[in-house]
Amino acid sequence: MLSKVNLRAYSSAVKPSSISSTLLLSRNPVITADIPKFEDQYFKYQNELWRRLMWTFPKWFYYRVGTLSEQRFRELNKRPLYNNPNIEYPRGRPEIRQERDRRFKQEVILPKTYEENKSSEDEEAAANTSMSRKITPNSRTTKADESGDTSSLERKLARTLYLVINDGKSWKFPNFSLQSTEAVKPLHLLAEEGLYQIGGKNINYFNVSNTPCHLINKDDSKEYLIKSHILSGQFVPQQSLKFMWLTKEELSEHLDATYFKEVEHLLNEI
Amino acid sequence: MMIKGSIRCFSSSSRALRAGYSTVEPVHHLVKIRKAALKPGYKDLLIPKNDIRAVGFKPEEICQDRVHEHYVNTIQSDMLLHFYEHDAKVIEGNKKRSWGTDSPYALYRNLKKPKGLSKPTKDIHPVTYKNIPELKSIVINAYNSDALDESWLNISTKLQLSQITNVKPKQLYNKSNVLPWKVREGKPCGAKVELTGRDMNQFLSTLTELVLPRIRTFKGIKNTSGDSNGNISFGLTSEDVKYFPEIENFQELFPNLFGFHITFKTSARTDEQARTLLSSYGFPFYNPA
Amino acid sequence: MFQQSRKVVIEQTGVIRDFIRHKRTSAISPSTQRVVNQLSAISATRKQPKLINLCNEDLIKHRTITNAWKLYNRKKNEKRMATLQKQYESIKNAMEDLKHTSPELYEAANKKETEKRFPIEMRIPTEYPPTKPWIYEYTHPSEKEK
Numbered sequence: 140m141l142s143k144v145n146l147r148a149y150s151s152a153v154k155p156s157s158i159s160s161t162l163l164l165s166r167n168p169v170i171t172a173d174i175p176k177f178e179d180q181y182f183k184y185q186n187e188l189w190r191r192l193m194w195t196f197p198k199w200f201y202y203r204v205g206t207l208s209e210q211r212f213r214e215l216n217k218r219p220l221y222n223n224p225n226i227e228y229p230r231g232r233p234e235i236r237q238e239r240d241r242r243f244k245q246e247v248i249l250p251k252t253y254e255e256n257k258s259s260e261d262e263e264a265a266a267n268t269s270m271s272r273k274i275t276p277n278s279r280t281t282k283a284d285e286s287g288d289t290s291s292l293e294r295k296l297a298r299t300l301y302l303v304i305n306d307g308k309s310w311k312f313p314n315f316s317l318q319s320t321e322a323v324k325p326l327h328l329l330a331e332e333g334l335y336q337i338g339g340k341n342i343n344y345f346n347v348s349n350t351p352c353h354l355i356n357k358d359d360s361k362e363y364l365i366k367s368h369i370l371s372g373q374f375v376p377q378q379s380l381k382f383m384w385l386t387k388e389e390l391s392e393h394l395d396a397t398y399f400k401e402v403e404h405l406l407n408e409i
Numbered sequence: 410m411m412i413k414g415s416i417r418c419f420s421s422s423s424r425a426l427r428a429g430y431s432t433v434e435p436v437h438h439l440v441k442i443r444k445a446a447l448k449p450g451y452k453d454l455l456i457p458k459n460d461i462r463a464v465g466f467k468p469e470e471i472c473q474d475r476v477h478e479h480y481v482n483t484i485q486s487d488m489l490l491h492f493y494e495h496d497a498k499v500i501e502g503n504k505k506r507s508w509g510t511d512s513p514y515a516l517y518r519n520l521k522k523p524k525g526l527s528k529p530t531k532d533i534h535p536v537t538y539k540n541i542p543e544l545k546s547i548v549i550n551a552y553n554s555d556a557l558d559e560s561w562l563n564i565s566t567k568l569q570l571s572q573i574t575n576v577k578p579k580q581l582y583n584k585s586n587v588l589p590w591k592v593r594e595g596k597p598c599g600a601k602v603e604l605t606g607r608d609m610n611q612f613l614s615t616l617t618e619l620v621l622p623r624i625r626t627f628k629g630i631k632n633t634s635g636d637s638n639g640n641i642s643f644g645l646t647s648e649d650v651k652y653f654p655e656i657e658n659f660q661e662l663f664p665n666l667f668g669f670h671i672t673f674k675t676s677a678r679t680d681e682q683a684r685t686l687l688s689s690y691g692f693p694f695y696n697p698a
Numbered sequence: 699m700f701q702q703s704r705k706v707v708i709e710q711t712g713v714i715r716d717f718i719r720h721k722r723t724s725a726i727s728p729s730t731q732r733v734v735n736q737l738s739a740i741s742a743t744r745k746q747p748k749l750i751n752l753c754n755e756d757l758i759k760h761r762t763i764t765n766a767w768k769l770y771n772r773k774k775n776e777k778r779m780a781t782l783q784k785q786y787e788s789i790k791n792a793m794e795d796l797k798h799t800s801p802e803l804y805e806a807a808n809k810k811e812t813e814k815r816f817p818i819e820m821r822i823p824t825e826y827p828p829t830k831p832w833i834y835e836y837t838h839p840s841e842k843e844k
Contacts, residue, residue: 158799158800158803167820167823168823169823169824169827169828169831169832170823170824170825170826170827171823171824171825172823177766177770178770181763181767184763188750191747191750192747192750193747194742194745194746194747195744195745195746195747197738197739197745199735199738200735200736200738200739234748236744236745237744237745239747241746241747241748242747242748243747244747245747276825276826277826277827277828277829278826278827279826279827281827281831292832292834293831293832296827296831297823323800323802323803325803325806325807326803326806326807327807335838340837340838340840340841341836341837341838341841342836342838343819343836343838345816345817345819345820348811349806349807349808349809349811350789350792350793350807350808351789351792351793351796351807352785352788352789352792353788353789353791353792354788354791354792354795354796356795361795361799363792363796364792368820370817370819370820371819371832371833371834371835371836372833372834372835372836373832373834373836404781404784404785404788405785405788408781
């Protein structure tokens with residue numbers, strides 16, 4: 140293999156040492172994207188229309204007449220205004236079908252499966268045992284967001300983050316060049332081994348493809364970009380190396396302008 | 410009267426000027442018109458369904474679609490890179506062949522069967538940014554042989570499907586006669602439903618996040634599954650179905666549960682591509698022994 | 699009818715009981731009733747709301763909103779397609795270059811990966827984060843052996 144490499148060095152103009160593989164390691168979004176106001180409003184509008192056009196809730200199917208749950212349901216959901224023929228309704232006569240005014244959307248309040256006004260201790264105790272506990276969603280912003288910790292994988296959960304390292308000069312994506320002494324190694328393996336060398340082995344990552352996704356052609360070197368995702372584990376710098384997990388906008392601030400322009404289309408907007 | 414007419418025929422202009430005479434050949438007796446369909450009461454049915462005035466109007470984009478978002482943001486460009494093959498050529502499918510042009514008898518003859526196969530196959534184009542595989546729809550087919558005996562089970566099947574999917578199912582009918590199985594042509598035998606858009610994505614996430622992880626016997630979708638056109642299917646038994654949250658919490662309402670087949674229709678050209686696509690939604694795959 | 703039956707109860711037991719809410723006198727069996735209930739749950743009968751009858755002004759408003767949404771989505775899709783095209787071109791360019799630079803590397807890069815699957819850990823984003831947003835504990839298989 141070694142002799143083969145040497146042979147190739149004679150036959151082609153490009154030395155293998157000038158070939159390098161750059162790792163575009165990204166952390167995919169954990170939560171859904173923050174949507175613009177317009178989208179949010181449109182969804183709300185469509186949702187209201189959808190609710191307005193829904194069929195009547197078949198409560199007789201879910202709550203059998205005469206049962207306790209039916210009584211609880213009836214207590215929560217008041218009957219709509221009764222259509223009295225002797226009364227004049229200035230805002231239109233109610234049209235009641237199956238205890239629903241079919242001119243409007245039906246608001247169904249379901250009996251809660253948990254008890255209201257419980258102390259937090261009780262709730263915590265019940266949290267692990269009861270399936271019918273009250274569910275409180277976690278916050279979309281994390282501690283790392285508040286402290287502005289750019290090296291944390293828990294920051295900006297709604298965005299794709301990319302790993303950049305600083306070797307003392309400037310911020311860049313981790314880049315590994317092919318050693319002229321070793322056998323020719325596929326680009327994705329070169330990137331993988333390089334990553335394990337600088338970031339420790341405890342990174343669970345998914346290499347998207349063997350194929351490079353971009354080429355940065357400089358005068359005397361060729362950088363091939365390899366795309367992959369980190370799934371679990373973390374990047375622990377082995378040497379004194381600074382690293383950050385950044386979004387696309389933040390990358391434009393930290394990376395060299397021409398370099399950023401070169402890779403801009405590869406980076407995820409969200 | 411006759412003499413009068415023949416005399417008047419000498420003048421061509423007067424005939425055209427006469428009221429109620431058309432120079433266009435009459436066609437009204439050639440074009441059949443179903444007058445009943447022109448009733449003004451039916452006019453509303455002509456409005457397209459995405460118009461708010463239409464009877465069947467149903468708002469689609471009612472919330473953020475996280476499954477589609479995931480596909481667009483992450484999966485699409487990953488698959489573009491993954492399926493890329495340099496200098497790839499179109500793999501031509503097995504097509505029907507011509508009988509040749511040497512004989513006049515071959516001129517209007519039906520084309521010859523493709524070589525070696527009975528069915529023609531489609532061309533496989535290399536994946537570019539224009540044809541990245543995507544999930545088109547999910548078809549849930551619940552054939553119910555018990556309903557042949559007791560026809561009311563059709564109602565239960567339809568109810569179960571509509572509960573799970575939020576879409577009104579279609580009644581299935583037998584297409585053939587197989588007497589030992591009591592199968593008769595035209596007999597109702599279960600239901601099916603085709604999901605697209607948000608209903609599909611909702612069903613997909615329910616399946617991968619709530620149902621399949623809790624089925625103990627579920628190993629994944631078989632790697633051999635597929636119709637060689639990029640459509641993958643697998644089945645759920647009546648035992649598995651009860652893990653759907655819509656059914657799980659109201660078990661006493663569904664005394665009879667039925668299994669069904671789920672088919673993922675994708676725009677992928679090969680099954681292998683379709684499997685890779687489905688794995689991105691969180692479906693495991695396994696090699697059957 | 700109701701009064702009468704109540705009287706019978708009182709006469710027979712001598713105790714006033716108030717638990718009789720409805721007197722159900724249906725001829726069909728409970729199993730049939732269940733099927734009827736199931737059918738009523740999926741049928742549209744007496745469940746459909748009134749059609750939305752927008753006035754002209756509201757209709758124009760609705761159409762404006764819908765058009766704006768379509769335009770917004772079209773622009774978004776066009777942008778996405780343009781990005782994908784750029785990505786495709788850059789893959790193609792990189793591979794074309796690699797083919798001339800190093801045939802061995804090219805061969806390795808163009809090798810078909812069979813049975814490639816996306817890992818199960820790559821999950822669809824949820825609306826709210828899990829309690830542990832990121833799993834840090836991961837040991838590489840080769841490290842585990844040590």
